[in-house]
Amino acid sequence: MKQKKDVQQGTLALMILKTLDVMGPLHGYGVARRIEQISGDLLTVNQGTLYPVLLRLEQEGAIASDWGPSENNRRARFYRLTRAGHKLLATEKRDWEQTAAIIARFFDVNAEDLA
């Protein structure tokens, strides 16, 4: 059976940012669920590892957080993207796409093309 992919910290941060961008303010569990759904279970994240990353992003100023009531009226901490976070997401996205494009091109090249 094929091993499920581990997620690198940087990638996880980018996923969190994008999730918050799409979904608006969300609590930790919501972010975790969303990442799980989108990746279609191809990817496992120990859900706990999310929280140190959330704290880091908050300390960097990319996101902000506040207590609020959850769907079932429980107290939960809601995270939302700040303006700096939007900017960060845009640059990170561009960087990521560039990297992906370069890598993709490398894989497309056949031995004959190089001759």
Place this chain on the structure above:
Amino acid sequence: MRSLRRLFKRISNFATRRRHDERLREEIESHLAAQTEENLRAGVAPLEARRQAALKFGTMQAVREDYRAEGGLSFLEDLFIDFRYAVRQLVKKSRGFTTVVILTLALGIGACTAIFSVINGVLLRPLNYPAPDRVVTIKETQLPGLPDVYASVPNFLDWQQQAKSFSHIAAFVGAPLNFTNAGEPQQLRAIKVTAHFFDVLQVQPTIGRTFNPEEDTPGKHHVVLLTEPACERLFGGTSGILGRQLKLNDEMYTVVGVIPAGFGYGVAPNMDAFIPMAFRPDETTNQNRGMHKVITVARLRPGVSVAEADAELKLIAAQLAAQYPETNKGWSAFVMPLLDYWVQDVRLLLYTLLGAVGFVLLIACANVANLLLARAISRHREFSVRAALGATRGRLVRQLMTETLLLALAGGAAGVLLAHWSLQGLLVLAPAVLPRTFEIRLDGTVLAVCLALSVSTGLLFGLAPAWLASRVDITSALKAGARGTTENRSRGRLRGLLVIIQVALALTLLAGAGLLTRSFARLTRVDPGFTPGGAVVLRFTLPEKKYPQPEQQVAFADKLLERVRALPGVERAAVAQPFPFFPGWTFPFNLEGRPPVPESELPNSSYYAVTPDYFPALGARLVRGRVFSAEDGPDAPRVAIINETLARRCFGDQNPLGKRIAINELEKWREIVGVVANIRAGGIKQRGDNQVYEPFAQNPHRTLNLLVRSGESTAALVPSLRAAVYSIDKDQPVPHVRTLDTLLDDHMATPRFAVLLLAILSSAALVIASVGIYGVTAYTAVQRTGEFGIRMAIGAQRRDVLRLVLRQGAKLVLIGLLAGLISTLVAGRVLTSMLFETSPYDPITLATITIVLGGIAVLACLLPAYRAAKINPIEALRAE
């Protein structure tokens, strides 16, 4: 930008002690609840739903730690925890250990700090002139190995004219001034300086000006500069001082400026006044090239190094030697930084002392390392438990190092205190020995060095024990349970090595102290050639203006002796110049009937002009012939007395009486009428110099040393002796009064200082090292209690156990002694120049020290061995 913001946030969290623990706990709680609900909705049983939620979340502890690390500064937080833990360990749990370690380190660090502050003040602190490293002195020297001397006036003038390496060269010479004001006459400490003296040292007068070059010529030289302290003392301040007329040496001088206090260190400290040199024409003629009488200071031209200046001066000196072989043949010159020249005599002494305190510190550190090692082993279980709970080895080492550094810093702080006290004791002894003692203090540099010393001691001697102690094998350590862990081999080896080092260092230090003590004992047994007790010498100089003629000088001396002899209690009185232990004169001499040679190849002799009672008053021994008498007057036949050394060298077995000798004035032959025993006039260590004496009446001087031997207390006599001088000339000051005892004692001050300090240091080393050897042997013996119990149970006798322990200790001591002997032979070379008629390899001293140290060290092993042999095998085994 982002990471900067993050760092600030972390620092502020750390500083405000803000913790996110609570927030995380709540978030985890809500996360798990949400996930559990989700699972329940999917139809999972309640308990299982919760379990799966926790599983999905992952390791709580890891998340918590990451979270905490992200939130604050984990390194500092750990440090803080370590620090708190260390303080608790040191202060609460093992106060005895802490006290011993801090005291030991304080002793080592304190001694080092005290000696370093002396070195810092005396050797390292720059002189207080602008660009002090550019100020040099130029000395003349005759062949390497002979002491350097002052410059002669014509040579100095040639250097001034020819040398390109210097922006200015200046000369000065001591010129005490008799200052006549209302009241008792005073002597001012003063020097005569050439025109650019103040340009060389770059000092600005507080008021007025320094000298013009024109004032450095005879006739225009009646100007004087006073120092601030002198103004204060003489006139109560500097107001209205400019233009004031002072009567100095019976001539009128005009005050043209005031020099700030503290000027002149390294050159001519604590002066009252400066007057222009103004060489007379008869002083600058070529006949004066052999008269070395002025001191030079010079400032190097920018970009010129000392070595370049030195090379140029040697070249000029060589040319002068070729040009004036009569006086300059064999003479050269050298350039040396002023500070180096000033402190060169004590440099070796101070660095030797620094080496000695360094040894003491190392020995102390070896003890501390041993204590740390033993303590670490007794905490073995603690470390095993911590390692089992997940502490890495690095983390254990860090925690141990925090403790050690804390100890070292506390030791350093106590050391500063100790240094402060011991410096006060040192400064009582030092002025007789060291220059610049006023510069010695505990300043920032010293404290910084002390701090660095403490930290590096802690690192150096804490690291190895910490590393060895942190090597825990969890399973075996925990399994061993209550059983004491057996001695680990690498720890045992480290401990043995520390003992060897201690013994070797202690031996080296003790041998050094032993050699210096032996040398000092020889020094005190030296016969100075005179009787030091019960005699006093008064030294003063008659002003040239008032007493220009030899007849006047003789008349003054005769009148003085007459009045002094009339005083009650005076047994003998004489006048002489020069006087033993004061700066002397050395002149070439010639013997009648010897083949003629150029003046520069004639042998030299020190020279003294003395009145008839000189030898009896001094207590010197007449070997043959007679001493001078009243008949040897100015018009009587010229006579001389020589010392035994000159007699043996120049006449061998022949009788020198009746032979003729000429000294200084080579055309004036004098008949040798007596031979006296050698007097160590040039210093107690100096021997083998030729000495020639002439009757004072036939060759008088303006500087008079009045020597008085009395039956009663000499001190009580001094006021009436001074009064006798004033009764002849009420304007004549008498600045110097010394007893022969103190004159002789001054020469003992330096060796006594060295012996005393080294004796104190080596005793400390001996005590610390013995305690160390005892500690290690005792510790090892206790560790082996179980083994001894088994041995005795199966038939070993008490003396077998005794021998076992003793042999282990004695082996280390023997290796240490051997290493110590080798290092003593190497280090002994350093001491050579400080030893008086004692070889640095003196076998008796080395053998004695080795036996004493070896004996004490074996004794230190014997005690624990004896105790180990007394154990009750049954109890020993039960204790296991």
